[in-house]
Amino acid sequence: MKKRLFTPGPTPVPENVMLSMAAPIIHHRNPEFMEILQQVHEDLQYLFRTTQPVVVMTCSGTGGMEASISSLFGPGDKVITVNSGKFGERWGELVRVFTGNCVEEPVAWGTAITPERIVELLREHPDARGVCLTHSETSTGTASDIKALCAAIHEESDALILVDGITAIGAHEFHFDEWGADICITGSQKGLMMPPGLALIAVSERARDIIEGFRHERPQYYLSLKKALRYHADDDTPFTPAVTLIIGLSEALRMIRAEGIENVWARHARLAAACRLGCEALGMRLFSSSPSFAVTPVWLPEGVDWKEFNRILKTGNGITVAAGQDEFAGRIFRISHLGYYDEFDMLSVIGSLEFTLKAMCVPFEIGSGVAAVQRAFLAD
Numbered sequence: 001m002k003k004r005l006f007t008p009g010p011t012p013v014p015e016n017v018m019l020s021m022a023a024p025i026i027h028h029r030n031p032e033f034m035e036i037l038q039q040v041h042e043d044l045q046y047l048f049r050t051t052q053p054v055v056v057m058t059c060s061g062t063g064g065m066e067a068s069i070s071s072l073f074g075p076g077d078k079v080i081t082v083n084s085g086k087f088g089e090r091w092g093e094l095v096r097v098f099t100g101n102c103v104e105e106p107v108a109w110g111t112a113i114t115p116e117r118i119v120e121l122l123r124e125h126p127d128a129r130g131v132c133l134t135h136s137e138t139s140t141g142t143a144s145d146i147k148a149l150c151a152a153i154h155e156e157s158d159a160l161i162l163v164d165g166i167t168a169i170g171a172h173e174f175h176f177d178e179w180g181a182d183i184c185i186t187g188s189q190k191g192l193m194m195p196p197g198l199a200l201i202a203v204s205e206r207a208r209d210i211i212e213g214f215r216h217e218r219p220q221y222y223l224s225l226k227k228a229l230r231y232h233a234d235d236d237t238p239f240t241p242a243v244t245l246i247i248g249l250s251e252a253l254r255m256i257r258a259e260g261i262e263n264v265w266a267r268h269a270r271l272a273a274a275c276r277l278g279c280e281a282l283g284m285r286l287f288s289s290s291p292s293f294a295v296t297p298v299w300l301p302e303g304v305d306w307k308e309f310n311r312i313l314k315t316g317n318g319i320t321v322a323a324g325q326d327e328f329a330g331r332i333f334r335i336s337h338l339g340y341y342d343e344f345d346m347l348s349v350i351g352s353l354e355f356t357l358k359a360m361c362v363p364f365e366i367g368s369g370v371a372a373v374q375r376a377f378l379a380d
C-alpha cells in the first residue's frame with residue numbers, strides 16, 4: 001500500500017532532497033561545506049524576508065525556542081506569552097524555566113489573540129521585556145495576524161517580539177524585517193520539506209545588541225544564540241552541524257526559491273481552502289475560527305470513534321493524519337498540507353475520508369467531498 005503522510009511535522013520529503021542527502025559525507029570545516037552553508041544562509045534570508053542573520057542550529061524547533069528565551073532574557077525578566085494551544089503553552093513553560101516571571105494569556109483553542117488584547121496586556125505590564133507569539137498554532141490549526149500584532153506591540157512598547165513561526169514559515173505570508181519581529185523560528189520538518197533535526201532562527205539587530213550586551217554567563221551552553229551568531233558571521237557553526245541535513249536543506253531551499261516564496265504562500269492558501277471545502281461538503285464541521293494554511297482541524301462526525309476512524313484511514317487507505325490534543329483528543333483530527341503538497345494530494349486525502357466514512361456507515365453523498373475539492377481548484 002502506498003503511504004501518504006498528512007501530519008504537520010514531519011512532513012513529506014521530495015525525492016531530490018532525499019537523494020541530495022545520500023551523497024558521501026563531507027567535513028564541516030572545509031570550503032566545500034562552508035560554501036553550501038553560505039548559500040543556505042542567503043536562502044534563509046530570502047525565506048524569512050530579512051537582511052538579518054538566520055542561524056541554523058542542530059536541534060528540533062523547540063531547541064530554537066529555548067535558545068531564544070535563554071539568550072534574550074535572564075532571571076526576573078517579565079515576558080508575556082500567549083497560550084492558545086500546545087505550542088503557545090510551551091513558550092510559557094520555557095519562560096518559567098529561564099526567567100521565572102511569565103505573564104501567560106490564555107486564549108480559547110481555535111481562536112486567535114487580538115491586537116487590542118495585546119495592547120491591554122502591555123498597558124497592564126509596562127515592564128514586560130518580551131512578547132511570545134505563535135503564528136500558526138499547530139495544535140488548533142489556527143493562525144494569528146502577526147503583522148497586526150507586531151504593529152500594535154511596537155506602538156505601545158519596546159518589548160521584544162518572539163514569533164514561533166514553526167508551521168507558518170512557508171505557509172503564511174511573513175516579513176521579518178517589514179513587520180518588525182525580533183526572533184522568528186522554524187524547524188526543518190515543517191514547511192521546509194525536510195526530515196527533523198534543524199532549527200532556523202532569524203535574529204533582529206535589536207535582539208543581537210541585547211545578546212551581545214550580556215555581561216553575565218547565562219544558564220546555557222549548546223543552545224546559545226550568542227555563539228551561533230558569532231560563527232554565522234563566517235558562515236560557520238560553533239559545533240559539528242548536521243552536515244547531511246544542511247545539504248538537504250540547501251536543495252529544499254533551492255526548490256522554494258525556484259517556485260518563488262509568494263507562489264509557495266499562495267499554494268498553501270489554495271490547498272487549505274480546498275481542504276476546508278472538501279471536509280464541509282462531507283458534512284464535517286471545521287474547528288478553527290481563523291484557519292491556518294498549514295493544517296486544517298476538523299471535528300469528528302457525531303458518534304464516530306477516533307481510534308477506529310484512524311485505524312481505517314491508516315491501514316485501509318495508507319493515510320496518516322494527526323490526532324486532536326489535550327481536551328480535543330478523540331474529538332477533532334488535523335489534516336496537514338504543509339510543505340511538499342499539491343492539488344492531487346488534497347484529492348487523495350478527501351477521497352480517503354470518503355472511503356473511511358463509508359466504511360463506518362456515516363451517511364454522506366459519495367463523491368461530494370472530492371467534487372468540492374475539484375471545484376475549488378478548477379474554478380480558480
Ligand SMILES: *Cc1c(COP(=O)(O)O)cnc(C)c1O
Pocket residue numbers: 008009060061062063087134136137138164165166167187
Ligand atoms: C512542531 C512545532 C513546534 C515544536 O517543534 P519540534 O521540532 O517538535 O521541537 C513548536 N511550535 C509549533 C507551532 C510547531 O508546529
